[in-house]
Amino acid sequence: MFEVARLAGVSHQTVSRVINHSPDVSDATRAKVEHAIAQLGYRRSNSARALASNRSRTVGLIACSIDFYGPINTMASIELGVRHHDMFLSVVIVPQEEFEKSGFDSAGRSFSEQDVDALVFITPTDATLLAALRMNTTVPRIIITSTHGAVTADEALALSGTKGPVSFIGIDQWTAMHDVADLLHGLGHRSTLYLTGPSNWRDAATRRLAWEHYCAKLGMATRTIDVDSWEAGRAYDAVNAAIDAHRRQPSEADAQAPTAIVTANDNQAVGAIRALHEHGLRIPEDVSVVGFDDIPGADNFYPPLTTVHPHFSEVGLKVTGSMLAMLGAAEPPQFDRTAHGTGLVLADLVGRGSVGPARER
Incomplete structure (x- = not known):
C-alpha cells in the first residue's frame, strides 16, 4: 500500500x-x-487485514439441506449481502446422514480454524435448529428458521441454554397464509383441501398452523392431507386419492367437495394441477389452486399459478445487517414484524389465473 x-x-x-x-x-x-x-x-492481503483489525472478514454459513428452492435462494441472497460489505462467505453443506451422526460439530471445528467473525445457519428442521443453538462457539450466530415447529424459536433458545449472541430471521409465513385464506374466502370458497410438507420441517409446521388458524377464524372448512414431502409426485398421488375417494361417495357429498387446493410449496402445486387435469377438472372453474415459493416458471404454469412470493433477497440483507450490528459495526436492522423472537421478512401473495370464484353448487 x-x-x-x-x-x-x-x-x-x-x-x-x-x-x-x-x-x-x-x-x-x-x-x-x-x-x-x-x-x-x-x-x-486478507491475512494482513485480519491481523490489523482482529477480524477475519469471513462469515461461516452452515446448511443441512439445499435441495429446494427456498434454501438455495436464501444462500444466494446471503452471499450477495456479505460480499456487498467486502466480506467473504465460507460455506459448509452438511449431508443429512452426516448431520444425524455428528450434527454441526465438524463444520464448527472447520470454522473455528478459519476464525470466522460470525456464523449463519439455515435450519429447516427442529433438530438442525437445536444443533445450531447448542454449538460450542462464542461468535455471533444468525439463524434462519421458521417461528414454529415442535417448539417455537424463542422456546428453542431457552431449551438450548445458549449464552452467546443469537439472532433469528425468517419469512413471515403467518401473514402470507392469512392473505391466502382471505383471498379464497373473499371469492366465496368455503371448503378447501390443504397439502402439508414434511412433518419435520419448520416451514411446513408454520404454514400448516397458520392455515388452519385462519380457516377456523374465517369459518372456512379445510381438510388437511399429510403429504410429508415437498415433491410433486407425492402431491399428485395424494390429490388423485382424494378425488377418487370423493367420486366413490354418494352424489349429495358434492356439497362438501373442496373448491380450492392450497399446497405447502409450488412443487406440490405441480402435482395437484396434474391430478386435476387428468380427472377432467378445470382450474380455476372447478377447483382453484394456490402454491408457496413462486418458483421460476410459476407464471407460465397452465394456468399461471397463484402463489406466495418470499423476499429471499431481503433475507440476505437482514442477515448481513444483523451480523454487522452484532459485531458493533452498524445499527440493528428494522423488521416489519417480529414473532417468537424472530425478525420476519414479508412475503407477497401473487394472484394469477389458477384462482377464481368458487363454483356454484
Missing part, C-alpha cells in the same frame, strides 16, 4: 479510501491510485 501511495503521490490513507470505495476521494485522485494499483499489481 505504501508503494502504491508513493507511485501515485498520495498518502497511504488515501489509497485505503480508494480501496474501500470511500466517496471522500476526488475522481482525479481515484484514477491516479487505481492506475498505480494496476501498474504494481497490488492485491490486498
Whole structure:
C-alpha cells in the first residue's frame, strides 16, 4: 500500500479510501491510485487485514439441506449481502446422514480454524435448529428458521441454554397464509383441501398452523392431507386419492367437495394441477389452486399459478445487517414484524389465473 501511495503521490490513507470505495476521494485522485494499483499489481492481503483489525472478514454459513428452492435462494441472497460489505462467505453443506451422526460439530471445528467473525445457519428442521443453538462457539450466530415447529424459536433458545449472541430471521409465513385464506374466502370458497410438507420441517409446521388458524377464524372448512414431502409426485398421488375417494361417495357429498387446493410449496402445486387435469377438472372453474415459493416458471404454469412470493433477497440483507450490528459495526436492522423472537421478512401473495370464484353448487 505504501508503494502504491508513493507511485501515485498520495498518502497511504488515501489509497485505503480508494480501496474501500470511500466517496471522500476526488475522481482525479481515484484514477491516479487505481492506475498505480494496476501498474504494481497490488492485491490486498486478507491475512494482513485480519491481523490489523482482529477480524477475519469471513462469515461461516452452515446448511443441512439445499435441495429446494427456498434454501438455495436464501444462500444466494446471503452471499450477495456479505460480499456487498467486502466480506467473504465460507460455506459448509452438511449431508443429512452426516448431520444425524455428528450434527454441526465438524463444520464448527472447520470454522473455528478459519476464525470466522460470525456464523449463519439455515435450519429447516427442529433438530438442525437445536444443533445450531447448542454449538460450542462464542461468535455471533444468525439463524434462519421458521417461528414454529415442535417448539417455537424463542422456546428453542431457552431449551438450548445458549449464552452467546443469537439472532433469528425468517419469512413471515403467518401473514402470507392469512392473505391466502382471505383471498379464497373473499371469492366465496368455503371448503378447501390443504397439502402439508414434511412433518419435520419448520416451514411446513408454520404454514400448516397458520392455515388452519385462519380457516377456523374465517369459518372456512379445510381438510388437511399429510403429504410429508415437498415433491410433486407425492402431491399428485395424494390429490388423485382424494378425488377418487370423493367420486366413490354418494352424489349429495358434492356439497362438501373442496373448491380450492392450497399446497405447502409450488412443487406440490405441480402435482395437484396434474391430478386435476387428468380427472377432467378445470382450474380455476372447478377447483382453484394456490402454491408457496413462486418458483421460476410459476407464471407460465397452465394456468399461471397463484402463489406466495418470499423476499429471499431481503433475507440476505437482514442477515448481513444483523451480523454487522452484532459485531458493533452498524445499527440493528428494522423488521416489519417480529414473532417468537424472530425478525420476519414479508412475503407477497401473487394472484394469477389458477384462482377464481368458487363454483356454484
